[in-house]
Amino acid sequence: MVYELYYWPGVQGRGEFVRLAMEEGGARYRDVARESGKGAGIQGMMRLLNDLETPPFAPPILRAGRLLIGQTANILQFLGPRLKIAPNTEAGRLWTHQLQLTIADFLVEIHDTHHPVAGSLYYEDQKKEARRRAADFVNNRMPKYLGYFEKVLAQHVSGERYMLGAKFTYVDLSIFQVIAGLHYAFPNATRKAARKYPRIFALHTRIQERPRIAAYLASPRRIPFNNDGIFRHYPELDAG
Amino acid sequence: MVYELYYWPGVQGRGEFVRLAMEEGGARYRDVARESGKGAGIQGMMRLLNDLETPPFAPPILRAGRLLIGQTANILQFLGPRLKIAPNTEAGRLWTHQLQLTIADFLVEIHDTHHPVAGSLYYEDQKKEARRRAADFVNNRMPKYLGYFEKVLAQHVSGERYMLGAKFTYVDLSIFQVIAGLHYAFPNATRKAARKYPRIFALHTRIQERPRIAAYLASPRRIPFNNDGIFRHYPELDAG
Numbered sequence: 001m002v003y004e005l006y007y008w009p010g011v012q013g014r015g016e017f018v019r020l021a022m023e024e025g026g027a028r029y030r031d032v033a034r035e036s037g038k039g040a041g042i043q044g045m046m047r048l049l050n051d052l053e054t055p056p057f058a059p060p061i062l063r064a065g066r067l068l069i070g071q072t073a074n075i076l077q078f079l080g081p082r083l084k085i086a087p088n089t090e091a092g093r094l095w096t097h098q099l100q101l102t103i104a105d106f107l108v109e110i111h112d113t114h115h116p117v118a119g120s121l122y123y124e125d126q127k128k129e130a131r132r133r134a135a136d137f138v139n140n141r142m143p144k145y146l147g148y149f150e151k152v153l154a155q156h157v158s159g160e161r162y163m164l165g166a167k168f169t170y171v172d173l174s175i176f177q178v179i180a181g182l183h184y185a186f187p188n189a190t191r192k193a194a195r196k197y198p199r200i201f202a203l204h205t206r207i208q209e210r211p212r213i214a215a216y217l218a219s220p221r222r223i224p225f226n227n228d229g230i231f232r233h234y235p236e237l238d239a240g
Numbered sequence: 241m242v243y244e245l246y247y248w249p250g251v252q253g254r255g256e257f258v259r260l261a262m263e264e265g266g267a268r269y270r271d272v273a274r275e276s277g278k279g280a281g282i283q284g285m286m287r288l289l290n291d292l293e294t295p296p297f298a299p300p301i302l303r304a305g306r307l308l309i310g311q312t313a314n315i316l317q318f319l320g321p322r323l324k325i326a327p328n329t330e331a332g333r334l335w336t337h338q339l340q341l342t343i344a345d346f347l348v349e350i351h352d353t354h355h356p357v358a359g360s361l362y363y364e365d366q367k368k369e370a371r372r373r374a375a376d377f378v379n380n381r382m383p384k385y386l387g388y389f390e391k392v393l394a395q396h397v398s399g400e401r402y403m404l405g406a407k408f409t410y411v412d413l414s415i416f417q418v419i420a421g422l423h424y425a426f427p428n429a430t431r432k433a434a435r436k437y438p439r440i441f442a443l444h445t446r447i448q449e450r451p452r453i454a455a456y457l458a459s460p461r462r463i464p465f466n467n468d469g470i471f472r473h474y475p476e477l478d479a480g
Contacts, residue, residue, distance in 0.1 A: 052395055054335045057342045057388050069334055071341040078334060094309055094318060095294045101311040101341075102297045108348055116356050116369065118376035129356065129369045136358035148297050155292055 025083025134237035176207035181231030265323025374477035421471030
């Protein structure tokens with residue numbers, strides 16, 4: 001099976017959570033919207049939005065044989081067991097997915113720091129609102145989410161290595177990506193957070209050093225962070 | 241099995257999507273945070289947030305035997321097959337869940353019309369920003385989501401009765417709730433939308449008339465809409 005990922009070329013965005021899972025899981029996949037040719041590129045991706053059976057609302061989209069799957073957390077839930085980066089029990093899978101959905105909520109809030117009024121408007125047209133929203137994010141929301149994930153890591157009796165204790169899952173990859181993105185977008189706030197939530201930052205480092213992830217991060221397949229994605233660096237939003 | 245739902249008493253909020261599923265599915269359940277006594281009320285709910293194995297980030301929370309499940313869409317995915325309001329195939333379940341996650345995204349945007357800066361601030365303290373965000377919502381985002389759901393309904397060869405065609409699922413209940421909420425929050429914009437997206441509004445009516453849903457809506461178990469929930473009516477945000 002060769003998986004086909006469709007996501008906006010040029011940004012990591014939500015597609016990156018799927019890429020990290022496929023890289024770590026050793027999946028064979030194509031990053032189709034970054035290719036050129038028939039059925040590829042942005043055009044190929046846009047065509048999927050008009051699929052006649054299960055049209056996705058938005059990228060990322062995964063094609064797996066005859067299945068067309070949308071919504072990042074849904075894609076990860078599907079891939080998890082197939083790539084052996086999810087627990088085997090129903091209870092374990094529900095919990096993993098629950099954590100992933102909480103990360104998804106966090107991502108919306110991270111994105112909305114620079115676009116609190118409308119995704120369709122430029123940042124410059126909502127800069128004043130962004131300052132207010134980002135201040136609340138840095139002071140209240142970011143500590144709330146990071147504190148939550150730190151608590152989950154801290155309370156495992158089976159050890160603090162991964163979000164599920166001893167068991168490595170795709171949620172660990174997503175936590176890595178969130179911390180990497182926060183470092184890019186809010187370097188000051190994140191440096192402070194690293195002292196307050198040491199476990200979650202240690203997890204980030206541990207994931208970064210996994211051989212497949214390290215190789216991926218050093219490859220041209222990894223798109224660098226930039227100010228078109230979810231995580232954007234505007235120094236004026238990083239004051240706290 | 242008696243399910244236990246924990247959600248903020250006094251608002252429909254995200255808990256309502258779980259209630260509708262349990263009501264239609266004929267589940268035996270307790271709405272524990274609305275009860276009083278030991279382990280009940282808000283206090284009982286807050287204690288679950290410190291569960292030592294799988295602490296949820298926020299309500300709604302469902303206790304099902306030994307399982308403690310958070311995240312609305314995750315709860316519905318769990319309940320769906322058990323209450324026979326989900327498809328039997330993996331492909332069907334992925335698609336149902338995908339639609340539910342898109343509804344979840346829509347809900348965040350609906351909520352943020354009145355709280356674009358911070359959930360912790362009063363509406364009055366972000367009224368100006370709310371006006372801008374609500375205008376974009378009514379003119380761009382609401383049509384985008386409703387147009388999407390209308391398209392999904394319209395393209396079924398097996399008939400347009402439900403979001404999955406001939407098969408009724410928990411997603412239909414959630415669509416009902418969203419349309420009901422939009423009617424409350426944005427009566428003007430929603431009246432106009434009803435003409436443009438007739439199928440989705442017909443679905444709302446069809447669900448409202450299901451015997452178990454009609455009985456539930458007429459019961460004291462259904463909390464009325466009010467300005468503490470996701471859907472809030474501020475006439476100044478309904479101009480478009």
